[in-house]
Amino acid sequence: MKRFLYRTLFFFGPDLLFALFVAFILTSLDGNRVLAGAIAAGVVSMVAVRAVLFRIGSRFYYAQRIDAIRGLVEEYKKGRYIVPKIEISGRDELLELYGDMRTLGKHLSSVINSQKTELEKFQNLYNSIVFSLSTYYLILNGEDKIVFANTGLCEKFNFEQNEIVGKRIEDIFYFVNRRLKEGLRQVRKYENSVLLEKTHLLSMKKVSIIADIKISNIVLQEKRHEIVVIDDVTNRLQKDYQISLMSQITESIQKDDEIDRILHTILTGVTSGAGLGFNRAMLFLLDEKSQTLHGKMAVGPDSFEEAIEIWSSIASRNPEESISADDEKASGKALLKNVMNASFGMDQDSVFTRAMKTMMHIHVLDLWNEQDISEEIRALLNVKEFVIVPLVAVNRSIGVVVADNKFNKAPIGKGDIELLSIFASQAALSIENYVQLDSVRNEMQKLGQRQDAIVESEKLAAIGRISAHIAHEIRNPLVTMGGYARRIFQLARDREKGKDVSGIKDAAMIILNESERLEKILSNVMDFTRPSRYIREFNNINEVIEDTVNLLKNLFLEKKINVETNLETDVPLIKCDFNQMKQVMLNLLQNSIDVTGPGGRIVISSESTAENIVVRVMDSGSGIDQEDTSVVFEPFFTTKVTGVGLGLAIVKKIIKDHGGDISVRNITEGGSEFVIILPVPV
Amino acid sequence: MAKILIVEDEQHQRELYALELQDEGYEIDQAANGKEAVELVKTNKYDLVIMDIRMPEMDGIEALGKILSKDKKIPIIIYTAYSNYKSNFMTWTADAYITKSSNLDELKNKIQEILATRSGI
Structure with a gap:
C-alpha cells in the first residue's frame, strides 16, 4: 500500500504541481471565465490521460507474472503439481511468489505421489482379495438392477462384465425362484441379512449351480444397495447327494416293489441337479423269458420350458426329498409314454443291445452323424449326445440306463459317465441280490415246511433215545406180573391138593397193580408220539x-x-x-x-x-x-x-x-x- | 439148608423170588439195594447172593465189588433186566448172569447147580 502511494505520488507529483500553478493563474485571471474554463478542462483531461496511461503501464508490467501464477493455479486445479517454469526477467515480489508456489507444487506432488503408491498397494491387495474369492457376488441398486458383478461370477456364468451391469437379475438367470425374490424383499423391508441355502441357479448361458445365497444391505454413495453373495456348494452337495444316493441304492431290497424304488432312485439321482445333473434318464430292463429289452421308467421334462418349470419349483431341496418325491412324474409324460412303449429284441443288433452284450457304456457324441443307430432310437431320443450305461450284475447285464442333456446341451463328461456307471452297477448288484434273496427265501420256505416235519421226528427221536430205558421200565412190571401169574397158576394146582392158597388174592392184586403201572408207563411214552x-x-x-x-x-x-x-x-x-x-x-x-x-x-x-x-x-x-x-x-x-x-x-x-x-x-x-x-x- | 440173600429194589419181584425160593426150601434174606446188601453180608453168612444191577443208593455192580472184597468165595448170581451188562468185565467175577424172566426156572436151576458145585468142593 505504501509502495502504491509512493508510486502514485512519483507518477502524479508533476501533474499535481502543474495543477497548483494553473489554479494560481486562474485565480489571477478574474473575469475571463472562458479561458479559465478551457485551461481547467485541459488540466483535467491531461490528468485523466495520465491516469489511463499509468493504469495501462502498470498492467503491462504485472500481466506476465500474474499470468504465470494463474497458469500455475490452473495446473494445480487439474492435479498437476509440477509445472514447467516460464522465464520472466526481473526480480520482484510477484516473481518470488511464483517461485515459492512452484516449489510448494513440487512438495505437494511428492506427498501425493507417495500417498498414491500406498493407495495403489492397498487397492491391489483389496482387488486381489475380492477377485480371488471363490464366492461370486452381485450388487443390486435397490431396484433389482445389477450395478456390479465380480469376475468370478462373470467367469462362472459365462458373461462379460458389461453384459451384466444394468440388467435386472431376472435377465441373467433363467428363473429367479421364489425364495430369492422373497429374500430380497425381506432384506429391503427388515434391513437384515438373509441366507438362502441350496438354491438352484441357472444362468441364461445354461450354466447351473446350487448355491448358498446371502443377501445383505450395503450403503454405496449414500444410497442403499443389496449385495448378493453366491457361494457355490454344487460340488459339496453333489458329493453328499451321491453318497446318500449310493447308500440308498446299496440298501438291500426286501420286497418286490423296492426294485422299482431303487430304479426310480437312480433315475431321479441321475437327473437331479444335485446328483449327476443329467436332463433326462431312461431305463430299459431285460425280460429274461422273451429276451427283450423293455422300457421301464423315464424321468425328465419334455421341453425346455418344462425343464425350467421343474428346476424352479424344485430349485432347492435335500437329496432325501428329491429321491422320494414323485413330483417329476407329472412332467415328461410324453417321454415316459414313448419309453414305456419301446422294446428291443436282444437278437437284433442295436446300440442298446450292444451295450448289454459288451457290458460297457456307449457314449454317442453325435447321433445325427452316427451310421448304425436305428430310426427307432433316433426318434425316441431325438438328441445329439447321449450315453448308454448297462446295468451289470455279477456276470450279466439286466438292463441299460440312457441319459442325456437334451435341454441345456451340456457336454457329457467322462466323470459323469463314470459316476453313472458306478450307480448302475451298484443298482444292478442290489437287484441281483434281491433276486438271489428271493430264491433263497423260497428255499427257506420249503425248508421251514420240512423243519416242522423234522421237529416232529426229532420229538420221536428224543423218546427213541430213551427207549432202551423204557424197555427195561416195561420189563420190570412185566416180569413181576408173569411171575405172580405163574404163582397163581401153581397155587391153583396146589388148591386141588388142599394146600393153603391164601397167596392167590395177593398175587392177583400185585398183577393188577403192576398192569396199571405198565399202562401208565406206556401212556407216558405214547404222549410223545401224538401230533403236536x-x-x-x-x-x-x-x-x-x-x-x-x-x-x-x-x-x-x-x-x-x-x-x-x-x-x-x-x-x-x-x-x-x-x-x-x-x-x-x-x-x-x-x-x-x-x-x-x-x-x-x-x-x-x-x-x-x-x-x-x-x-x-x-x-x-x-x-x-x-x-x-x-x-x-x-x-x-x-x-x-x-x-x-x-x-x-x-x-x-x-x-x-x-x-x-x-x-x-x-x-x-x-x-x-x-x-x-x-x-x-x- | 442154604441161606440166600436176594438184592432187588422192586418190592414185588423181591417178594416173589422169596416166596418161590422159600417153596424150594431155601432160607431167604432180602435187601432193597446194594448198600443194604453189603451191610447184611457183613453180619450174616450167605451161601449165595442174587443181585439186581440197577438199584438206587448203591447199584449191583458196586455192591458186587464190595461183597467180593470181603468174601471172595461167596457165589453171586446177577439177575437183571439189562442184558447189556454181560459185556462188563466186573460182572464176570460173578458166578452167573441171568436175564430176568417171569419164569424163575432158569434161576432156580442155576442156584441148585452152583450150590451143588460148592458143596462138592
Whole structure:
C-alpha cells in the first residue's frame, strides 16, 4: 500500500504541481471565465490521460507474472503439481511468489505421489482379495438392477462384465425362484441379512449351480444397495447327494416293489441337479423269458420350458426329498409314454443291445452323424449326445440306463459317465441280490415246511433215545406180573391138593397193580408220539415234572445222577398242553443228563408268583461254554456228537407258543440252570 | 439148608423170588439195594447172593465189588433186566448172569447147580 502511494505520488507529483500553478493563474485571471474554463478542462483531461496511461503501464508490467501464477493455479486445479517454469526477467515480489508456489507444487506432488503408491498397494491387495474369492457376488441398486458383478461370477456364468451391469437379475438367470425374490424383499423391508441355502441357479448361458445365497444391505454413495453373495456348494452337495444316493441304492431290497424304488432312485439321482445333473434318464430292463429289452421308467421334462418349470419349483431341496418325491412324474409324460412303449429284441443288433452284450457304456457324441443307430432310437431320443450305461450284475447285464442333456446341451463328461456307471452297477448288484434273496427265501420256505416235519421226528427221536430205558421200565412190571401169574397158576394146582392158597388174592392184586403201572408207563411214552396239535387245558405243572422224572428214573439210576424235585405245593394251574409240557421237561432233563457226569445232581423246582410259574432245572454239569448262553436255543446248535441240536430249540418253541419265556445261565457252583417262566391265567 | 440173600429194589419181584425160593426150601434174606446188601453180608453168612444191577443208593455192580472184597468165595448170581451188562468185565467175577424172566426156572436151576458145585468142593 505504501509502495502504491509512493508510486502514485512519483507518477502524479508533476501533474499535481502543474495543477497548483494553473489554479494560481486562474485565480489571477478574474473575469475571463472562458479561458479559465478551457485551461481547467485541459488540466483535467491531461490528468485523466495520465491516469489511463499509468493504469495501462502498470498492467503491462504485472500481466506476465500474474499470468504465470494463474497458469500455475490452473495446473494445480487439474492435479498437476509440477509445472514447467516460464522465464520472466526481473526480480520482484510477484516473481518470488511464483517461485515459492512452484516449489510448494513440487512438495505437494511428492506427498501425493507417495500417498498414491500406498493407495495403489492397498487397492491391489483389496482387488486381489475380492477377485480371488471363490464366492461370486452381485450388487443390486435397490431396484433389482445389477450395478456390479465380480469376475468370478462373470467367469462362472459365462458373461462379460458389461453384459451384466444394468440388467435386472431376472435377465441373467433363467428363473429367479421364489425364495430369492422373497429374500430380497425381506432384506429391503427388515434391513437384515438373509441366507438362502441350496438354491438352484441357472444362468441364461445354461450354466447351473446350487448355491448358498446371502443377501445383505450395503450403503454405496449414500444410497442403499443389496449385495448378493453366491457361494457355490454344487460340488459339496453333489458329493453328499451321491453318497446318500449310493447308500440308498446299496440298501438291500426286501420286497418286490423296492426294485422299482431303487430304479426310480437312480433315475431321479441321475437327473437331479444335485446328483449327476443329467436332463433326462431312461431305463430299459431285460425280460429274461422273451429276451427283450423293455422300457421301464423315464424321468425328465419334455421341453425346455418344462425343464425350467421343474428346476424352479424344485430349485432347492435335500437329496432325501428329491429321491422320494414323485413330483417329476407329472412332467415328461410324453417321454415316459414313448419309453414305456419301446422294446428291443436282444437278437437284433442295436446300440442298446450292444451295450448289454459288451457290458460297457456307449457314449454317442453325435447321433445325427452316427451310421448304425436305428430310426427307432433316433426318434425316441431325438438328441445329439447321449450315453448308454448297462446295468451289470455279477456276470450279466439286466438292463441299460440312457441319459442325456437334451435341454441345456451340456457336454457329457467322462466323470459323469463314470459316476453313472458306478450307480448302475451298484443298482444292478442290489437287484441281483434281491433276486438271489428271493430264491433263497423260497428255499427257506420249503425248508421251514420240512423243519416242522423234522421237529416232529426229532420229538420221536428224543423218546427213541430213551427207549432202551423204557424197555427195561416195561420189563420190570412185566416180569413181576408173569411171575405172580405163574404163582397163581401153581397155587391153583396146589388148591386141588388142599394146600393153603391164601397167596392167590395177593398175587392177583400185585398183577393188577403192576398192569396199571405198565399202562401208565406206556401212556407216558405214547404222549410223545401224538401230533403236536395243542390242547390247552388247565394242568398242574408239578404233575408234568413228576411224570417226566418218573419216565427217566432208570436213566438217572444208570447214569448215577441224583435227582431232586423241589416242588411248591398248590402251584396255580396253568393253561397248557400237557404233552407238550412233558416234551419240554423231557428235552431239558435229557440235556441235563447228557452234560452231567456220574455222581452229579439235577434239581427241578417249581414256584409261583402272582403272575407266573417259574420252573427251574439245575444241573451240576459242565455249564455252557458260550458267551451268549441263548445260543443253545438256536436250532441245530449242538455240542454233542449225537443228536441234531433241535432239543432245546423245540423247548423254546413250545414255551414261546405258551406265551412264556425260557433262559439259561451258568451257575457259580458249576453247571447251568434253565429257567422257564409261564404265565398264570388271570 | 442154604441161606440166600436176594438184592432187588422192586418190592414185588423181591417178594416173589422169596416166596418161590422159600417153596424150594431155601432160607431167604432180602435187601432193597446194594448198600443194604453189603451191610447184611457183613453180619450174616450167605451161601449165595442174587443181585439186581440197577438199584438206587448203591447199584449191583458196586455192591458186587464190595461183597467180593470181603468174601471172595461167596457165589453171586446177577439177575437183571439189562442184558447189556454181560459185556462188563466186573460182572464176570460173578458166578452167573441171568436175564430176568417171569419164569424163575432158569434161576432156580442155576442156584441148585452152583450150590451143588460148592458143596462138592
